[in-house]
Amino acid sequence: MKDIFRVRRMWRPRSELKPRYDVVIVGGGTHGLATAYYLAKNHGITNVAVLEKSYIGSGAAGRNTTIIRANYRTPEGAEFYKKSVELYEELGADLDFNLLFSQQGHLTLAHSDRGIITATERAEVNQLLGIDSRVIGRDEIRELCPEMDLSDDVTWPVMAALYHPRGGIIRHDAVVWGYARGVDRRGIEIHPYTEVTGIDRENGRVTGVQTNRGPISCGTVISATAGWSTLVCDLADVPLPITTHILQAFVTEPMKPFLDVIIVSSQMHVYISQTDRGEFLIGAEIEPYTTYRGTSTFPFLEFAARHTLELFPQLERVKVLRQWTGLCDVSPDYSPILGKTEVEGFHVSAGWGTYGFKAAPIVGTTLAELVATGDTPALIQPFELERFYTDTLVSEVAAAAVSH
Amino acid sequence: MSLSLDFLSPALGEPAPRSPLARALARSGIRDLSLDYGVLDARGDLTGHPMEGVEVVRLSPERSFVLCPYRDAPGLREWLEGRGVAAIDASGGYAGLEVEGEAVMRRLTELPLDRCPAVGAVGHVATLVLRDGDRFRLFFRQEYADYMGERVLDALEGLA
Amino acid sequence: MRLDPRPGERIDRSEPIRFTFEGKLVEGFAGDTIGSALYAGGRRVFSRSFKYHRPRGLLCCSGACPNCMMEVDGVPNVRVCVAPAHEGAVVKAQNVRGSLERDLMAATDKFGGPFTPVGFYYRTMIRPRAAWPLFEKFLRSAAGLGTIDKHARRTGRYDVEHRHADVLVIGGGSAGLEAARAAAASGEHVVVVDENAPRGDAPGGLELLAPATALGIYEGGLVPVAAGRILYKVRAKRIVVATGALEQPVIFPGNDLVGIVLPEAVRRLVHDFSIRPGEKAVVLAADDDALAIADDLRDAGTQVLEVVDLRNGPHRISASGTKGRLNGVGVEGVRYNCDLVVASGGRQPAYSLLAQAGATVAYDEGRGVFVPRDLPANVEAVGSVTGEGTGSIAPAKTLLGDKTFVCLCEDVTEKDVKRAIAEGFDSIELAKRYTTVTMGPCQGRLCHLASVRMYARETKQGEDAIGTTTARPPWSPVELGLLAGRPHEPGKRTSIHHRHKEAGATMMWTGSWRRPHSYGDPAAEARAVHESAGLIDVSTLGKLVVRGPEAAVFLERIYPNRFADLKPGRIRYAVLGTDGGRIMDDGTVARIDDETFYVTTTSTGAEGVIEWFEWWNAIWKLDLSIVDVTGAVAAVNLAGPQARELLGPLTDVDLAPDAFKYLDAKQGKVAGVPTLLLRIGFVGELGYELHFPSPHGETVWDALAATGATPFGLEPQRILRLEKMHVLIGQDTDSESNALEASMPWIVKFEKDEFVGKWALEHVQERGMRDRLVGFEMQNGSVPPEGGAVVRDGRLAGRVTSARFSEQLGRAIGLAWVPEELAVEDADITLRVSAGLERAKVRLRPFFDPEGERLRS
Missing domain, CATH: 3.50.50.60 (FAD/NAD(P)-binding domain)
Structure with a gap:
């Protein structure tokens, strides 16, 4: 409690770069900071620099729509995200920072037989792994969300839903700041406004990085740069089977509590939640075209608004306050690319599509373990880049249904 | 007996064809063009072919839509094929209607109306728009007929 | 309070207007805003603030600030200072418990203030974790401004209207009008957008949209303009921004x-x-x-x-x-x-639209304001938005005081900002997220400059070094209803759709198509197909004509199967693969003549297949054309042991078994309509798929229905095809399935020199099968859920993709992916049914008529 009154720095001001670190992490978002945090906390590795080309949390970490859930389709994915949710549940206490984790429950609507099959697939996989997740009918949906239009008199009547009670939303910036504070207090350096311009190698091994503030030598480099992954990995001549797309979202003016559960409709390409501040946070699917240009589009607003009102006609007069975009690095099977690459000492966290933020704590713990032990933890072995050479993809894409 | 693409030509049918817009536009007063025009999807060089009563809308250097009287489509197709133009009778694939006035068009499409003929989204559906003075002829895929009929009537209602 | 009549006043004193505020009568005149009428009636407190519930009154009186937001006729967050007063309006205060004068929540100001510094919630309520849901409930209820009526429905209509112009002028002040007149004088079509209702007449020769707000300058120069219940989407060759400057507190x-x-x-x-x-x-x-x-x-x-x-x-x-x-x-x-x-404190250029359009924003040291620079092509700025005539200073010396507000929307004080900086949030973007300054309903209009200036002072840097935060559209908050426009969604219907409705079919979505699920009794419909004949509308199938001298070469290359040797008048099943060897779609290919093929695809796959064909031919450049005739052709499948005798009288085609064999294509007339008849059998009985022009859909359907054939929907079709173990692409396969593991090795012709995805399928062959799609038969009668798990040793070993009870067979059957070693006839597998485990036997041959005798009969 006393912490409220005391003005205490969250982190030290940026220092000069040292000529050498044991580990350099490229990207000061949730993945980079979490990895640094667990390197220090779990393995005592603190001669680490986190390099961020802008301010911390400026990329996907600060632009995502903050949904945390574990109800994935593949056993590999579900098991991985289950751990992530568990870590998120403890994270506030661990970081001593309230992340405003609102585990209000998560409903993925099914509007077709195919949608119900996909929901069932997920529920079955989840239940076998002990994840609270089940397919519910309209009556139970109505209890959870009496405000939603469940009539048949709409374009896409709601037929059923996948219900995941522990799914929730969190304050994304707080995750960034909490980790950053934890990282800083353990002696790791965070260098905002420090851009990596080259990755040095000798005999197939990483030896250092070039930055806009000079060179650094190091034995391990981790790229955790979301939408920019392909560009950063290019610096190490590691090709990734990734395309970059934009994902858009908007918030409304804050309103009194109205919606206490997260609503996702893949068929309508829209998802809706209400934050603890009262804003409705509404997003859609990734745009089908590839780009690094994060320009917001107007058709997105129109489309998302139209579909939002199909579900919640009561929001007709609620006003949109601001829209933004984020870059998503999409892999062919919609599963991440995590761990070692063919360049020794160069590890990646990439290909997250729209799922990266949800994974931050588990990415951090497993990558930290990889760096500390040299071995890929079993939990993330299915996600190695190698799978594209051995044809062992982990498909999070149900054939007809779209993601989220 | 060898096969042909006759099964694409509604005009070769003995019973009367039915317009996909018949229900949507019933009693609306909007002119239904679906059974007035035959549509050929043609690839090849159409320049230099004198075709009376026929409108050619070029979609690309290679591809054109050829509009002709409904019953003439099979004959015209044969005539074109004889001249080396690959043409498919797409008459059954398109519904058409006519609306009057820029006002309603502005409610339906972002196409610049001073640059017709044009192809673009009208009420979210890909449409060929032809303009004659203040009258606009719209041709779109017949499976959207109910939707488009409803959409156009709704736009008119919004202006009333 | 009201002055004597004055020249130029906007109120019409001859027309009184009466409305209620908090149940009490308020009188005003036509031309008043709700805010002006309330003010004239003596009201000074208009709202309570977001966090501390401090009383707030009119500040800008021009719709920019949050201070006058009220609920009007049930609509929350209405800025009453610009909302026209209307007879009978019901106006209420919002975000108060009690009244505006006595708000119980104001305790947060008196007592909470010191306890709720910026970001306090990040530091508190962390332990015990069990108490957090309670804390959260309190936080949630304290947040938010207006209240949404949970029972509200859509009201009235919102329309979109498109506008094209030579010049769009945003802002009807003196600079904007001057630019507009000049453009109009040179013969250009000019549209002017202005936020205020016009005084008197619209300027001559100009198209005026007012009162209206430009929401942003989007890609392609699109400027959406909100004007009440109409959203104008304006596209102009030239955009002139004359948004002026904003007075700063x-x-x-x-x-x-x-x-x-x-x-x-x-x-x-x-x-x-x-x-x-x-x-x-x-x-x-x-x-x-x-x-x-x-x-x-x-x-x-x-x-x-x-x-x-x-x-x-x-x-x-x-x-x-x-x-x-x-x-x-x-x-x-x-x-x-x-x-x-x-x-x-002076005036700051209202540059947001320009910044959204791509202009950079720089600090003008001399004027003390941020000004737009490097405007994008076709965008101009005139008047004070350029910085001309504007200027601002930091006029107040620092005085310690708790209640020095930088941001009124979010109740952020100077102390909060200083604290954020001291805590290390030392970039303006970080600080914005931490303090939420500029993130409220005013979109930073009244707080951005002040917060930057405070940052500059506290961090001892120049304003230029601090920079601005990203200008995010929309420039003014805009109602979801206006963005949504009309509620129509394009949906596809076949030419026979209304016949299904008339017959009482329940309709369902298949992609963007509406299709009959059944006509009431799926089991009876399936029985009719087995015993007599059934009739199903399959017009939704994708249909392509691939035609040209190299059409055969094209199909040979794009499909794993062979088509070059397909004889005219014959049909072959076709599975399309991706370049990664995954199954993409399936259908049939009928050869019309040497150069012409008629290709069908799945109902949802048509667009993808066409794109795929065109994409490959853009590379191969083979001499052929690909024409989509999906909508031009209606298709009906007549199937069942009596199909031949029912169809016979309607057609001139010889249906005799030796004249028209299984997988033959014939042409002729059916009910007088030119038809392509394909003898194929998805549902496992003797069947004819009839393809004919859409405008004859109802005619042919009616004629066939009149023979006594029973219409059947998708649900009975699913049972029938499952009895035959026919795969539904997209349901029985997913994005990773390949034809070999999907138990269709016979469609892959490795002996071909090349075909799309060949290398990947060769790789699968090399590495060996991992999983296989097989049939299964339940040992008891229970039907596992589609999507259900195949379990081995308590772990997921596979998935059930299809399952139904077959009345014909008297048992529950299905398709499932199982590990390769279980893909043997009679193998035992365990399936999850209602969270329990049930046993099933693997089946590799069709459940019904495995030799296909009925199909070929």
Whole structure:
């Protein structure tokens, strides 16, 4: 409690770069900071620099729509995200920072037989792994969300839903700041406004990085740069089977509590939640075209608004306050690319599509373990880049249904 | 007996064809063009072919839509094929209607109306728009007929 | 309070308007806003603030700030200062418990203030974790402004209207109108957008949209303009931004008290609504325009106690009040008792639209404001938005005080900002996220400059080094209803759709198509197909004509199967693969003649297949054309042992078994309609798929139905095809399935030199099968869920993709992916059914008529 009154720095001001670190992490978002945090906390590795080309949390970490859930389709994915949710549940206490984790429950609507099959697939996989997740009918949906239009008199009547009670939303910036504070207090350096311009190698091994503030030598480099992954990995001549797309979202003016559960409709390409501040946070699917240009589009607003009102006609007069975009690095099977690459000492966290933020704590713990032990933890072995050479993809894409 | 693409030509049918817009536009007063025009999807060089009563809308250097009287489509197709133009009778694939006035068009499409003929989204559906003075002829895929009929009537209602 | 009639006033005193506020009658005139009528009636407190519930009154009176947001006719967050008053309006205060004057939540200000510094919630309520849901509930209920009526429905209509112009001028002030007139004079079509309702006539020769707000300049020069219930989407060759400049508040202790206003509020109250804004006033201003407000005040009968020119160096300013209402202001130690302070820190260019369009924003040291630079092509700026005639200063000396507000929307004080900086949030973007300054409903209009300036001062850097935060659209908050427009969604219907409806079919979505699920009794419909004949509308199948000298070569290359050797008049099943060897779609290919193929695809796959074909042929450049005839052709499948005899009388085609064999294509007339007849059998019985022009859909359907064939829907079709183990692409396969593991090795012809995805399928062959799609038969009658798990040793070993009870077979059957070693006839597998485990036997051959005798009969 006393912490409220005391003005205490969250982190030290940026220092000069040292000529050498044991580990350099490229990207000061949730993945980079979490990895640094667990390197220090779990393995005592603190001669680490986190390099961020802008301010911390400026990329996907600060632009995502903050949904945390574990109800994935593949056993590999579900098991991985289950751990992530568990870590998120403890994270506030661990970081001593309230992340405003609102585990209000998560409903993925099914509007077709195919949608119900996909929901069932997920529920079955989840239940076998002990994840609270089940397919519910309209009556139970109505209890959870009496405000939603469940009539048949709409374009896409709601037929059923996948219900995941522990799914929730969190304050994304707080995750960034909490980790950053934890990282800083353990002696790791965070260098905002420090851009990596080259990755040095000798005999197939990483030896250092070039930055806009000079060179650094190091034995391990981790790229955790979301939408920019392909560009950063290019610096190490590691090709990734990734395309970059934009994902858009908007918030409304804050309103009194109205919606206490997260609503996702893949068929309508829209998802809706209400934050603890009262804003409705509404997003859609990734745009089908590839780009690094994060320009917001107007058709997105129109489309998302139209579909939002199909579900919640009561929001007709609620006003949109601001829209933004984020870059998503999409892999062919919609599963991440995590761990070692063919360049020794160069590890990646990439290909997250729209799922990266949800994974931050588990990415951090497993990558930290990889760096500390040299071995890929079993939990993330299915996600190695190698799978594209051995044809062992982990498909999070149900054939007809779209993601989220 | 060898096969042909006759099964694409509604005009070769003995019973009367039915317009996909018949229900949507019933009693609306909007002119239904679906059974007035035959549509050929043609690839090849159409320049230099004198075709009376026929409108050619070029979609690309290679591809054109050829509009002709409904019953003439099979004959015209044969005539074109004889001249080396690959043409498919797409008459059954398109519904058409006519609306009057820029006002309603502005409610339906972002196409610049001073640059017709044009192809673009009208009420979210890909449409060929032809303009004659203040009258606009719209041709779109017949499976959207109910939707488009409803959409156009709704736009008119919004202006009333 | 209302002054005598004045020239130019916007109210029409001959037309009184009456509405209620909190149940009490309020009287105004036509031309009043709800805000002006309330003000004229003596109301000063208009809202309670977001966090501390402090009383707030009119500030900008121009729709920019959050201070006058109320609920009007059930609509929350209405800025009543610009909302026209209308007869019978029901106006209520929002975000208060009690009344505006006595808000119970104001305790958060009195007692909570010191306990709720910026970001307090990040540091508290962490333990015990079990208590967090309670804390959260409280936080949630305290947040938010207006209340949404849970029972509200859509009201009235919103429309979109498209506009094209040579020139779009945004802002109808003097600079904007001048630019507009000049363009119009040279013959250009000019559209002018202005936020205020026009005074008198629209300017000659110009198209005026007003009152209307430009929401942003989007890609392609699209400018959406919100005008009541119409959204104009304007596209112009040239965009002229004349959005002017925004008066900036002065930051001093007590600066949020009710009675402290911007000059524009005085201008509007006096000139538009003929209201005396206050009795005794002090003017604090940093430019000549604002200083001149003193004259307007005197004109309205307000006693002006002092006019302070803030340009004469920083001043020590502090305001005081009772119950949130101003009672005096101190300037350099001199106290003035007054009920009105008109304060302006100068004017900041309203550059947001330009920044969204791609302009950079730089700090103009001389003027003390941010100005737009490097405008994108076809976008111009005129007037004060360029910085011309604007200027701002930091007029107040730092005075310690708790209630010095930087951001009124979010209740962020100077102390909060300083604290954020001290905590290490030392970039403006970080600070914005931490303090939420500029993130409220005013979109930073009144707080951005002040917060940047505070940052510059605290971090001892220049404003230019601090920079601005990203300008995010929309420029003004816009209703979801307006963005949504009309609620119609394009849906596809077959030419026979209405016949299904008339027959009482329940309709369902298949992609964007509407299709009959069944006509009421799926089992009976399936039985009819087995016993006599059934009729199903399959017009939704994708249909392509691939035609040209190299059409056969093309199909040979794109499909894993062979087509070059397909004889005219014959049909072959076709599975399309990706370049990664995954199954993409399936259908049939019928050869019409040497150069012409008729290709069908799945109902949802048509667009993808066409794109795929065109994409590959853009590479191969083979001499052929690909024409989509999906909608041009209706298709009906007549299937069942009696199909031949029922169809016979309707057609001139010889249906004799040896004349028209399984997988033959014939042409002829059916019910007088030219038809392509394909003898194929998805549902496992003798069947004819009839393809004919869509405009004859109902005619042919009616003729076939009149023979006594039973219409059947998708649900019975699913049972029938499952009995035959026919795969549904997209249901039985997913994005990773390949034809080998999907148990269709016979469609892959490795002996071909090349085909799309060959290398990947060779790789699968090399590495060996991992999983296989097989049939299964339940050992008891229970039907596992589609999507259900195949379990081995308590772990997921596979998935059930299809399952139904077959009345014909008297048992539950299905398809499932299982590990390769279980893909043997009679193998035992365990399936999850209602969270319990049930046993099933693997089946590799069709459940029904495995030899296909009925199909070929």
